Amino acid sequence: MSQTKTSGLDVRQGYKEKNWFVRLGDNIKSHPWLYLMFLPVLAYYIIFHYWPMYGIIIAFKDFKPMKGIFGSEWVGLAKFTEFLNGPYLWRLVRNTLGINLGMLVFGFPLPILFALILNECRSVKFRKVVQTVTYMPHFVSSVVVCALMIIFCRSTGIITNLLTVFGVPKTNLLAVPRYFKTLYICMNIWQELGWDSIIFFAALTSIDASLYEAATVDGAGRWQQMWHVTLPGIAPTIIILLILRIGNLMSLGWDRIFLLYSEIVYETADVISTYVYRMGLQRMQYSYAAAVGLMNSAINIILLLSTNALSRKITESSLW
Amino acid sequence: MSKVNIASGGIRRENRIRTSTGDKITSTVIYVIMSLLMLVSFYPLYYCVVASFSDAKAILANTKPLVAPIQPFTFHGYQLAVKNAGIPLGFRNTVSYVVLGTLMSLSVTMLGAFCVSRKYFFIRNIAMKLILVTMFFSGGIIPLFFVVRWTGIYDTWWAFTLPYLVSSYNLIIMRTFFLGIPDSLEEAALLDGANELQIFFHVIIPLSTAVIAVIAMYYGVGLWNSWYQSMMFQRKKTLWPLQMFLREVLIQQNETSQSTDMSQMSAEAFDRELVKYCIIIISTVPILVIYPFLQRYFVKGVMIGAIKG
Numbered sequence: 179m180s181q182t183k184t185s186g187l188d189v190r191q192g193y194k195e196k197n198w199f200v201r202l203g204d205n206i207k208s209h210p211w212l213y214l215m216f217l218p219v220l221a222y223y224i225i226f227h228y229w230p231m232y233g234i235i236i237a238f239k240d241f242k243p244m245k246g247i248f249g250s251e252w253v254g255l256a257k258f259t260e261f262l263n264g265p266y267l268w269r270l271v272r273n274t275l276g277i278n279l280g281m282l283v284f285g286f287p288l289p290i291l292f293a294l295i296l297n298e299c300r301s302v303k304f305r306k307v308v309q310t311v312t313y314m315p316h317f318v319s320s321v322v323v324c325a326l327m328i329i330f331c332r333s334t335g336i337i338t339n340l341l342t343v344f345g346v347p348k349t350n351l352l353a354v355p356r357y358f359k360t361l362y363i364c365m366n367i368w369q370e371l372g373w374d375s376i377i378f379f380a381a382l383t384s385i386d387a388s389l390y391e392a393a394t395v396d397g398a399g400r401w402q403q404m405w406h407v408t409l410p411g412i413a414p415t416i417i418i419l420l421i422l423r424i425g426n427l428m429s430l431g432w433d434r435i436f437l438l439y440s441e442i443v444y445e446t447a448d449v450i451s452t453y454v455y456r457m458g459l460q461r462m463q464y465s466y467a468a469a470v471g472l473m474n475s476a477i478n479i480i481l482l483l484s485t486n487a488l489s490r491k492i493t494e495s496s497l498w
Numbered sequence: 499m500s501k502v503n504i505a506s507g508g509i510r511r512e513n514r515i516r517t518s519t520g521d522k523i524t525s526t527v528i529y530v531i532m533s534l535l536m537l538v539s540f541y542p543l544y545y546c547v548v549a550s551f552s553d554a555k556a557i558l559a560n561t562k563p564l565v566a567p568i569q570p571f572t573f574h575g576y577q578l579a580v581k582n583a584g585i586p587l588g589f590r591n592t593v594s595y596v597v598l599g600t601l602m603s604l605s606v607t608m609l610g611a612f613c614v615s616r617k618y619f620f621i622r623n624i625a626m627k628l629i630l631v632t633m634f635f636s637g638g639i640i641p642l643f644f645v646v647r648w649t650g651i652y653d654t655w656w657a658f659t660l661p662y663l664v665s666s667y668n669l670i671i672m673r674t675f676f677l678g679i680p681d682s683l684e685e686a687a688l689l690d691g692a693n694e695l696q697i698f699f700h701v702i703i704p705l706s707t708a709v710i711a712v713i714a715m716y717y718g719v720g721l722w723n724s725w726y727q728s729m730m731f732q733r734k735k736t737l738w739p740l741q742m743f744l745r746e747v748l749i750q751q752n753e754t755s756q757s758t759d760m761s762q763m764s765a766e767a768f769d770r771e772l773v774k775y776c777i778i779i780i781s782t783v784p785i786l787v788i789y790p791f792l793q794r795y796f797v798k799g800v801m802i803g804a805i806k807g
Contacts, residue, residue: 205620211694212619219610222663223628229645230637236644243644292535299528310790311536317789318543319723321741322778325748326542329774336545339561372539376800400524425634433726437749458640459730471638479635 237469250465257469266453273359274449277435278427280363286423289371290416293378294404309379312372324437327365328352352438355446362438362447377419378412385411421489425482428474450474543782550575550775554768557775575776578769582747585777588740595739596721599659603717604710607664611672612698617681626673633666639730646731657731658739662724668713671799675709676702712799715792722785744781748774 196204206213237257239250261267292312299305315323330337331351338351351357385408393403432451439447450470458467545564549557552568554575560568579585614622614629636642642661651657679702687697703710725741732738751770789796 202620205618209618209694212613212616215609215694215698216613216619216625218606219613219664219669220625222606222660223632225649226642226645226661226663227632227636228628230641231635232637233641233644234637236641243647295528296532298524299532300525304529304532308532308536310793312539313793313796314543314786314789315539317719317785318782319725319741319744321723321725321744321748322782325744325774325778326546328749330542334559334561336561336563340563368538368542371535376797380801400521436726437745455639459643464640464644468638468640471640475635475638482634 234468234472236465237472239465241465241468243464253465257466258473260466261470261473266448269445270448270450270453273446274428274430274451276446277359277362277449278430280359281366282423282427284363285367285370285374286420288367289374290378290412292371293375293382293412294408296375297379297382297408298400298404309372313376314372315369316373318369320434321437323365323369324434327361327438331361353440353442355443358439358443358447362435365438366434377415381412381415382408417489417493421482421485424485426478427481428477543778543786546775546778546782550772550779552772554765554772558768558771575769575772576780578773579776579780582743582773582777584735584738584743584746585740585780587736588738588743591736591738592722592740594655595658596718599721600714600717602659603663603665603668603721604714607669607672607713607717608703608710609698610664611669611676612694612702614669615673615676616694629666629669643730652731653733653737655737658727658737659721661727661731662720665716665720668716672706672709672713675706679705708795708798712795715795716799719785740781744777747777 233247236247236250238252238254239247240253240256241247241250296305296308299308318326329335332338333349335351338346338348341351342348346357347354351361389407389411390403393407398406428450430449430451432449432455435447435449435452436455439452451474454467454471454474457463457470541563548564548567549560551571551573552560552564553570553572556568610629613619614625616622619625646652646657646661651660683701683705684697687701692700721739723741725739725745728738728742729745751774
C-alpha cells in the first residue's frame, strides 16, 4: 500500500503504458518478501492442481506409464466414445444422479426444518444440548460410520431387525440392491443433519428482531411468524446453498460408497467416481478412467454455471 | 454464535402471549421431536460402548437395541484390541500426520492467504482466480496419481500430507479474515521499517488467533479422518494412518465373516466381532471427548465461511 503511495502519483500515469511483466518486476523488487512468502502456496497449486490438469491429456492418449505422456500414442476421443458406447454409462449416470437427487430432496430441506423447529424452542440450554448432540456424528470418521452401518444392517443387526416390522427381509441389507441408495442417503443425513443446520442458525441470528415484534403486534401466531418472517429471512442463504448443491449434482465423493458397496450391489451403488477409481487405479486403464473423470468434471462445470446463471435471473442471488 | 440469537430470541419471546394451550402442545411436540433426534444421533455410538463390554457370543446373536452390556461384563475385547499391532502403529502414524500435517497445511495456507489479501500484491487477482478455479475443476484422481508418482513422494510419508496440503476453502476463509484487519496497523509497522514477513508475524498473527484455531482444527480433523490418499498413494503398511487399519479390521474382514453361519463360527471369530466394537470406541472417543470443548470454534468457522458465501 504505502509503496505505491509514496512512489507517487506521477509514476501512476506512466504505469498504464508499462508492460505487465515490467510492472510485475517492479512489484517484486519493492516487495521481495511478499513473493517469497507466496512461493509455497504457488508451488502447491502448480504441482498438485495444475500439473494434474495438464495431465488430463492422457484422456486423449493411449497412456502407458512406461512410455510417459509424450511417448504415448494419441487416440483422440476414442476413450470417450468407448465409455459412451459402453454398457455402464446409463447405470453410472442413473446411480450418481439418483443418490445426489435423493440427498438433495431429503438431505437439503431437513437441516432447514431442523433449524426452524429448534429455533422455536424456548429453553436456550435445551437448544444448546440438542445442537451439541446432533453435531457430534459429524466428527465420527467415515470409516467408522460405514462400519456402524455394516454392523447394524447385517441379518442380525439392529437396523435390520427394527425394519422387519415394515416387511424388510432379515438379510444383510447392504447386499440388497434396491435398498442401497436409501441406506446410503439415510447414513449421510444421520451424520450431517445437525452440522448442515449451523449455517441456517447463523442466518437466523441475523434476522432483525423488530420484524418479529411487528409481526406480533399484527397478531401473527408462531407458525405465521415462521412462514412470513423467519423463512424469508434465511431465503438468500438457502438459495446460495441450493445452487452449490445443484452444481455438484454429478459429483459424489467415492470414499464412502467405496467402503459400503460390494459387487452384488454395483447395479444400484456404482457411481461415476467409484467407477473411475476401479478402472483407473485397480484395473490400470488409466486413459479410459481419466476420460470418464474428465467428462464428469465437464458436466459439473456446466451444471454449476447454468444453475448460477438461472438463479441470478430469477432471484438475483448468485455465487458470483 | 448464539449470543445475538439468545438476545433477539429473548426479546421476541417476551412479547408473546404464552398462555394458549395450543402453544403448549406445540412446545411439547418440539421437545419430543428434538429428544428423539438426540437419541438417534447418539444411540449408535452408545450401542457400541455397551456392546464392547458384552459377552462376545451373545452380542453377535443380539438383534435388539441394548441399554446395558449383556452379562458377563468383560474387558476381553479391549485387551485383544490393544494387541492388534495395527492399532498402536496406526495411532502413532495418525498423530504424526495430524500434528505435522496440520502445521504444514496451516503455515502454507496462512502465508498464501496473507499474500492474496495484500492490496499491494501485484498478482493477487490472478492468484485468487487460479485458486478459485481449482474449487470447481480438477484433473481428477488419475492424473493426480501420476503426479504423485512423478514427484517421487509415492509410498512415502509425504504422500499422505502433500497432495491435499491446502484447502482452497480454508484459504478463502483466512483471506476474508485478513482483509478485515485495518490497514492502519500495517502502515504503522511499515513506517517503522518492517518487511512483509515481520508484519505477518507481529501484526497479522496476533490479531488472527481465532481464525487460526478454526482452520487448524479443520485441517486436524480432516487429517484424522482421511484414509483414501493412503489407499491410493501408500502401499507400505508401516505408513498407514489409523483409519486404514480400521478399514482393514472393520470393513474388509466383514466380506469374509458375513456369510458364515453362526453355529459354525469359532471362538476367534466371535472375538473378532467383539474387537470391532472396542476399536470403534477407541478410535472415536478421543475426538468426541475433545469436540464439545472446541465446538464453538468449529461453529465460528462455519460462520466466517458463510459470510463469504
